[in-house]
Amino acid sequence: MTTFPWLPALFVLPLVGAVVVMLLPKSAHTLAKQVGLVFSALVFAVTIVMALGFNSAKAADFQFDISVPWIPAFGVNFAMGVDGIALVLIALAVSLVPVVLLAGWDDVDGSQGSVRGYIALILVLEAAMIGVFAATDIFLFYVFFESMLIPVYFLIGRYGGPRRNYAAMKFLVYSLVGGLLMLAALIGLYVVSAQITGTGTFDFTTLAGLNIDPATQKWLFAGFFIAFAIKAPLVPFHTWLPDAAAESTPGTAVLLVGVLDKVGTFGMLRYCLELFPDASRWATPLVITLAVIGIIYGALVAIGQTDIKRLIAYTSVSHFGFIALGVFVMTSRGQSGSALYMVNHGFSTAALFLIAGFLISRRGSRLMEDFGGVQKVAPILAGTFLIAGLSSLALPGLSSFVSEFLVLVGTFERYPWVAVVATLGIVLAAVYILLMFQRIMTGPTSDVVKERVLELKGREIVAIAPLLVVIVALGFYPKPVLDVINPAITRVMHSVSATDPAPEVAPVAEGTAP
Amino acid sequence: MSATASFDIPAIDYSAIGPILIVTGAALVGVLVEAFVPQLYRRSVQLVVTFGALLAAFAALISIRGMREIVAVGAVAIDGPTIFLQGSILVLAFIAALVIAEREVDPVGDAFAPRASALPGSVDEQAFTGLGWLQTEVWPLFLFSVGGMLLFPASTDLLTMFVALEVLSLPLYIMVGLARRRRLLSQEAALKYFVLGAFSSAFFLYGTALMYGFAGTVSLSGIADKLTATAGANSLVITGTALLAVGLLFKIGAVPFHQWTPDVYQGAPTPVTGFMAACTKVAAFGALLRVMYVALGGVRWDWRPIMYVIAALSMLVGVVFALTQTDIKRMLAYSSIAQAGFMLIGVVATSRQGLDATLVYLFAYGTATIGAFAVVSLVRDSTGEATHLSQWAGLGRKSPVLASVFALFLLGFAGIPLTSGFTAKFAVFSAGVAAGATPLVIVGVLASAIGAFFYVRVIVLMFFTEPAADSGVSVVIPSAFTTLAITITAALSLVIGVLPQFILDLANNAGIFIR
Numbered sequence A: 001m002t003t004f005p006w007l008p009a010l011f012v013l014p015l016v017g018a019v020v021v022m023l024l025p026k027s028a029h030t031l032a033k034q035v036g037l038v039f040s041a042l043v044f045a046v047t048i049v050m051a052l053g054f055n056s057a058k059a060a061d062f063q064f065d066i067s068v069p070w071i072p073a074f075g076v077n078f079a080m081g082v083d084g085i086a087l088v089l090i091a092l093a094v095s096l097v098p099v100v101l102l103a104g105w106d107d108v109d110g111s112q113g114s115v116r117g118y119i120a121l122i123l124v125l126e127a128a129m130i131g132v133f134a135a136t137d138i139f140l141f142y143v144f145f146e147s148m149l150i151p152v153y154f155l156i157g158r159y160g161g162p163r164r165n166y167a168a169m170k171f172l173v174y175s176l177v178g179g180l181l182m183l184a185a186l187i188g189l190y191v192v193s194a195q196i197t198g199t200g201t202f203d204f205t206t207l208a209g210l211n212i213d214p215a216t217q218k219w220l221f222a223g224f225f226i227a228f229a230i231k232a233p234l235v236p237f238h239t240w241l242p243d244a245a246a247e248s249t250p251g252t253a254v255l256l257v258g259v260l261d262k263v264g265t266f267g268m269l270r271y272c273l274e275l276f277p278d279a280s281r282w283a284t285p286l287v288i289t290l291a292v293i294g295i296i297y298g299a300l301v302a303i304g305q306t307d308i309k310r311l312i313a314y315t316s317v318s319h320f321g322f323i324a325l326g327v328f329v330m331t332s333r334g335q336s337g338s339a340l341y342m343v344n345h346g347f348s349t350a351a352l353f354l355i356a357g358f359l360i361s362r363r364g365s366r367l368m369e370d371f372g373g374v375q376k377v378a379p380i381l382a383g384t385f386l387i388a389g390l391s392s393l394a395l396p397g398l399s400s401f402v403s404e405f406l407v408l409v410g411t412f413e414r415y416p417w418v419a420v421v422a423t424l425g426i427v428l429a430a431v432y433i434l435l436m437f438q439r440i441m442t443g444p445t446s447d448v449v450k451e452r453v454l455e456l457k458g459r460e461i462v463a464i465a466p467l468l469v470v471i472v473a474l475g476f477y478p479k480p481v482l483d484v485i486n487p488a489i490t491r492v493m494h495s496v497s498a499t500d501p502a503p504e505v506a507p508v509a510e511g512t513a514p
Numbered sequence B: 001m002s003a004t005a006s007f008d009i010p011a012i013d014y015s016a017i018g019p020i021l022i023v024t025g026a027a028l029v030g031v032l033v034e035a036f037v038p039q040l041y042r043r044s045v046q047l048v049v050t051f052g053a054l055l056a057a058f059a060a061l062i063s064i065r066g067m068r069e070i071v072a073v074g075a076v077a078i079d080g081p082t083i084f085l086q087g088s089i090l091v092l093a094f095i096a097a098l099v100i101a102e103r104e105v106d107p108v109g110d111a112f113a114p115r116a117s118a119l120p121g122s123v124d125e126q127a128f129t130g131l132g133w134l135q136t137e138v139w140p141l142f143l144f145s146v147g148g149m150l151l152f153p154a155s156t157d158l159l160t161m162f163v164a165l166e167v168l169s170l171p172l173y174i175m176v177g178l179a180r181r182r183r184l185l186s187q188e189a190a191l192k193y194f195v196l197g198a199f200s201s202a203f204f205l206y207g208t209a210l211m212y213g214f215a216g217t218v219s220l221s222g223i224a225d226k227l228t229a230t231a232g233a234n235s236l237v238i239t240g241t242a243l244l245a246v247g248l249l250f251k252i253g254a255v256p257f258h259q260w261t262p263d264v265y266q267g268a269p270t271p272v273t274g275f276m277a278a279c280t281k282v283a284a285f286g287a288l289l290r291v292m293y294v295a296l297g298g299v300r301w302d303w304r305p306i307m308y309v310i311a312a313l314s315m316l317v318g319v320v321f322a323l324t325q326t327d328i329k330r331m332l333a334y335s336s337i338a339q340a341g342f343m344l345i346g347v348v349a350t351s352r353q354g355l356d357a358t359l360v361y362l363f364a365y366g367t368a369t370i371g372a373f374a375v376v377s378l379v380r381d382s383t384g385e386a387t388h389l390s391q392w393a394g395l396g397r398k399s400p401v402l403a404s405v406f407a408l409f410l411l412g413f414a415g416i417p418l419t420s421g422f423t424a425k426f427a428v429f430s431a432g433v434a435a436g437a438t439p440l441v442i443v444g445v446l447a448s449a450i451g452a453f454f455y456v457r458v459i460v461l462m463f464f465t466e467p468a469a470d471s472g473v474s475v476v477i478p479s480a481f482t483t484l485a486i487t488i489t490a491a492l493s494l495v496i497g498v499l500p501q502f503i504l505d506l507a508n509n510a511g512i513f514i515r
Helices: A006-023 A029-052 A084-103 A115-134 A138-147 A149-159 A164-197 A204-208 A214-231 A240-247 A250-275 A277-303 A308-328 A332-363 A379-392 A399-414 A416-441 A447-452 A458-476 A479-495 B018-036 B039-063 B080-100 B123-131 B138-154 B158-176 B183-215 B220-230 B235-252 B260-267 B270-295 B297-323 B328-349 B352-376 B400-414 B420-434 B438-464 B480-498 B501-510
Strands: A063-071 A076-082 B069-071 B076-078 B379-381
Touching (some): A006 A029, A006 A084, A063 B501, A084 A250, A084 A458, A115 A149, A115 A250, A138 A149, A138 A164, A149 A164, A164 A204, A204 A250, A214 A277, A240 A250, A240 A308, A250 A308, A250 A332, A277 A416, A308 A332, A308 A416, A332 A379, A332 A447, A332 A479, A379 A399, A399 A416, B018 B039, B018 B138, B039 B138, B076 B138, B138 B158, B158 B235, B220 B270, B220 B297, B235 B297, B297 B438, B328 B420, B328 B438, B352 B420, B352 B501, B400 B420, B420 B438
């Protein structure tokens, strides 16, 4: 079982799919979509088989690990391996890709760019997403981190909405600036590792074990953190996200916000905290402040939006604030909550974006004022949208609630007042989600809406149903995911030398003062 | 000194300087061909001579690849860096020659004026064009220039270096003025290049004289020994270093000696632009590295701060001015100024790692540059090359393969992972950080970000913008020559990006400069 190179296979499979799709005739639109769907389903199946072989008891270790020398001159290995967090994020990515392809079956018709190109780009992106979560060599991680930009850039710039050029360029410039700062820090880390161990390395485990001088750590931390903060995005690095999400096709938006942005928070948790523990503790007040500002600001701006997709994008800005908050409060509950939130947010945002996409393509407008009374003509559409929305506002029983609650509890343990302020974000979430629902779904139904906004088709229901099932299932029973995540969180907590504050009511054991 | 003393009689190991001799010898043959072979056959004969000479020189270079000696009475050092640089120059010159040999893309002939002496727009010119004559003198000029480039980074004394500088420059001045289209622009560029080039050569010569005044010798190792003996710099050394650096930095096109670059790159026939942008830079960087590492290593604390500033300025000025360009050739010119700045990080590092990194960067940059200019030469309208950026709109629709290849080169210049540019940038940046030049690397990173903006803007134009309805711009299908050149350069860009170990090993095995 362990001898089979699961992760490289998983990485190569979508690439093969992309090549196959590109070899199809240009006019074979449906065939390209079918082949793309088959490959993405295959990747999903392989992931499930792999995940069944994952040993949750040792989820803190990198499993299915493989390391092949790639560029010995730089000390770079093609090294992959997954811990619990990486595994669930890969699972998130590979389950969203087939959903996106199926839900967005008619999003691309060849009028803007070729259909096979779109499918191939999605598959290339899938490979890069798997690679970025699976890499245990930081150089390799950086290569995937940067090369993800190219497919996304083309997906937005070629297949997006009216202001796609602007959005694609803004996305690319923001991401590149972050990526290049990370490159500088990466090189610095490499040089530091060469000074400490004698040979430069990019191996994550080795680097995490180094004792880097705290002053140097701060600089290196800054390089990595800014890159991740742009990717995630945290306020004030967030302005590219609404544009990019609003201008891209719903499918691209799902992958962008649902998965790609997770690379930012995943990077904070895995790389910032474990590689630069001193600097991370040093930066905690700043990051927590930014995160809380993000939670409140994102939510307030979301309330003011008139464009559905921009609204959803801003809700994500708010939610990423929660995730970053949970990562940096340095409690195991907060971090578990954040890791779980990454998964839950992926599914609920996917559902929101896709259903919003159905609405928008039917009505031909992204503005909420052009809708109204949809629930009378399309009750199933309205119902699914409501469930997705309620999950986004963290209604108990739906998945986001568990993670948001964990983050807030984890925050409260150490920073009670921060938790109080952050909780306001939930109230505001109820405002923006319910306002959106009210404006779109309730009220009088105009003739245009009656005529154009039809009920969900069978294909669309098939695409959305799994998302809603996951949202409900993880809302009631998040244990399987938490079981896989928690050992890895324990490792992170240990690396960053953080201990959970002892409960105040319980007697404190001697000598374990926090 | 000790190495030269062992030569009592001027015995010369001809095999050691075989590559140089073969190329310059072939250039002389080319001159004779011009004199004696009938017009009809000249082109074919010149092509055989040129490509034959480049291949033979490369074979000769392979045969001496293990050599680490000072030869030719102490005038030429055949060491690892020399072999790597000469190999790079020969490979790049070979690819550039393929582009120069192209004659299918222009319906009237190749890229060169049939008779450069005919006045632009004159009856004579039309007559020569009507006859379908081709300019074949470009070939011997090309070979002379390559010969000079091979000698330039191998010279161990400043006078040999000066001779090499002139041998490589003079033919280039002429080649720049040979464009078939837009001849006035081309001739203006040639004159500019010549006047400024001669000026900078004079700086170099003056620097040589001052160095001779200080050390009593022009040999690089002699200067180094004298510096060690006197333990430090005096005004002669400082002034001499500055003047030598001006001459070399001019050829490299580093700020503030870059003013000629955009005009000359724009005016020169595009195949020549590719050639000079790639090969001259390799040769000049080789020479700069040798002078700075071998002769002036002892006073590096004096020149490093200045080089710091020049590197930073080159990167920033290059990318910022490139942002505002509307002509693709001028944009690539400013981009090459920025690239020179990145390479200077390797020079500033003054370490073994910095040397290796610069060597790799030079080769990676050279291949992508020749490829990029080869692509530029294929995008044409009825008046010649369509170099205005607006004319490139929608190219991705008309010719997806070519546009993708050009995008690959641009992404390489921008330093996106999995392209050769990334490997090269990573190498110089890590050398820079290891040598304590972290602030410079930060500047480099920021410049890369700005640079990415305009490289990507061209990609946007090609892929996301609708072509103007009546632009008349088309992508010409070239002959096998250019196709081969573009294929090789694109393949190298990818290979150096994805599997760079072989070139890193080559550079690493090159070792250090011998004295």
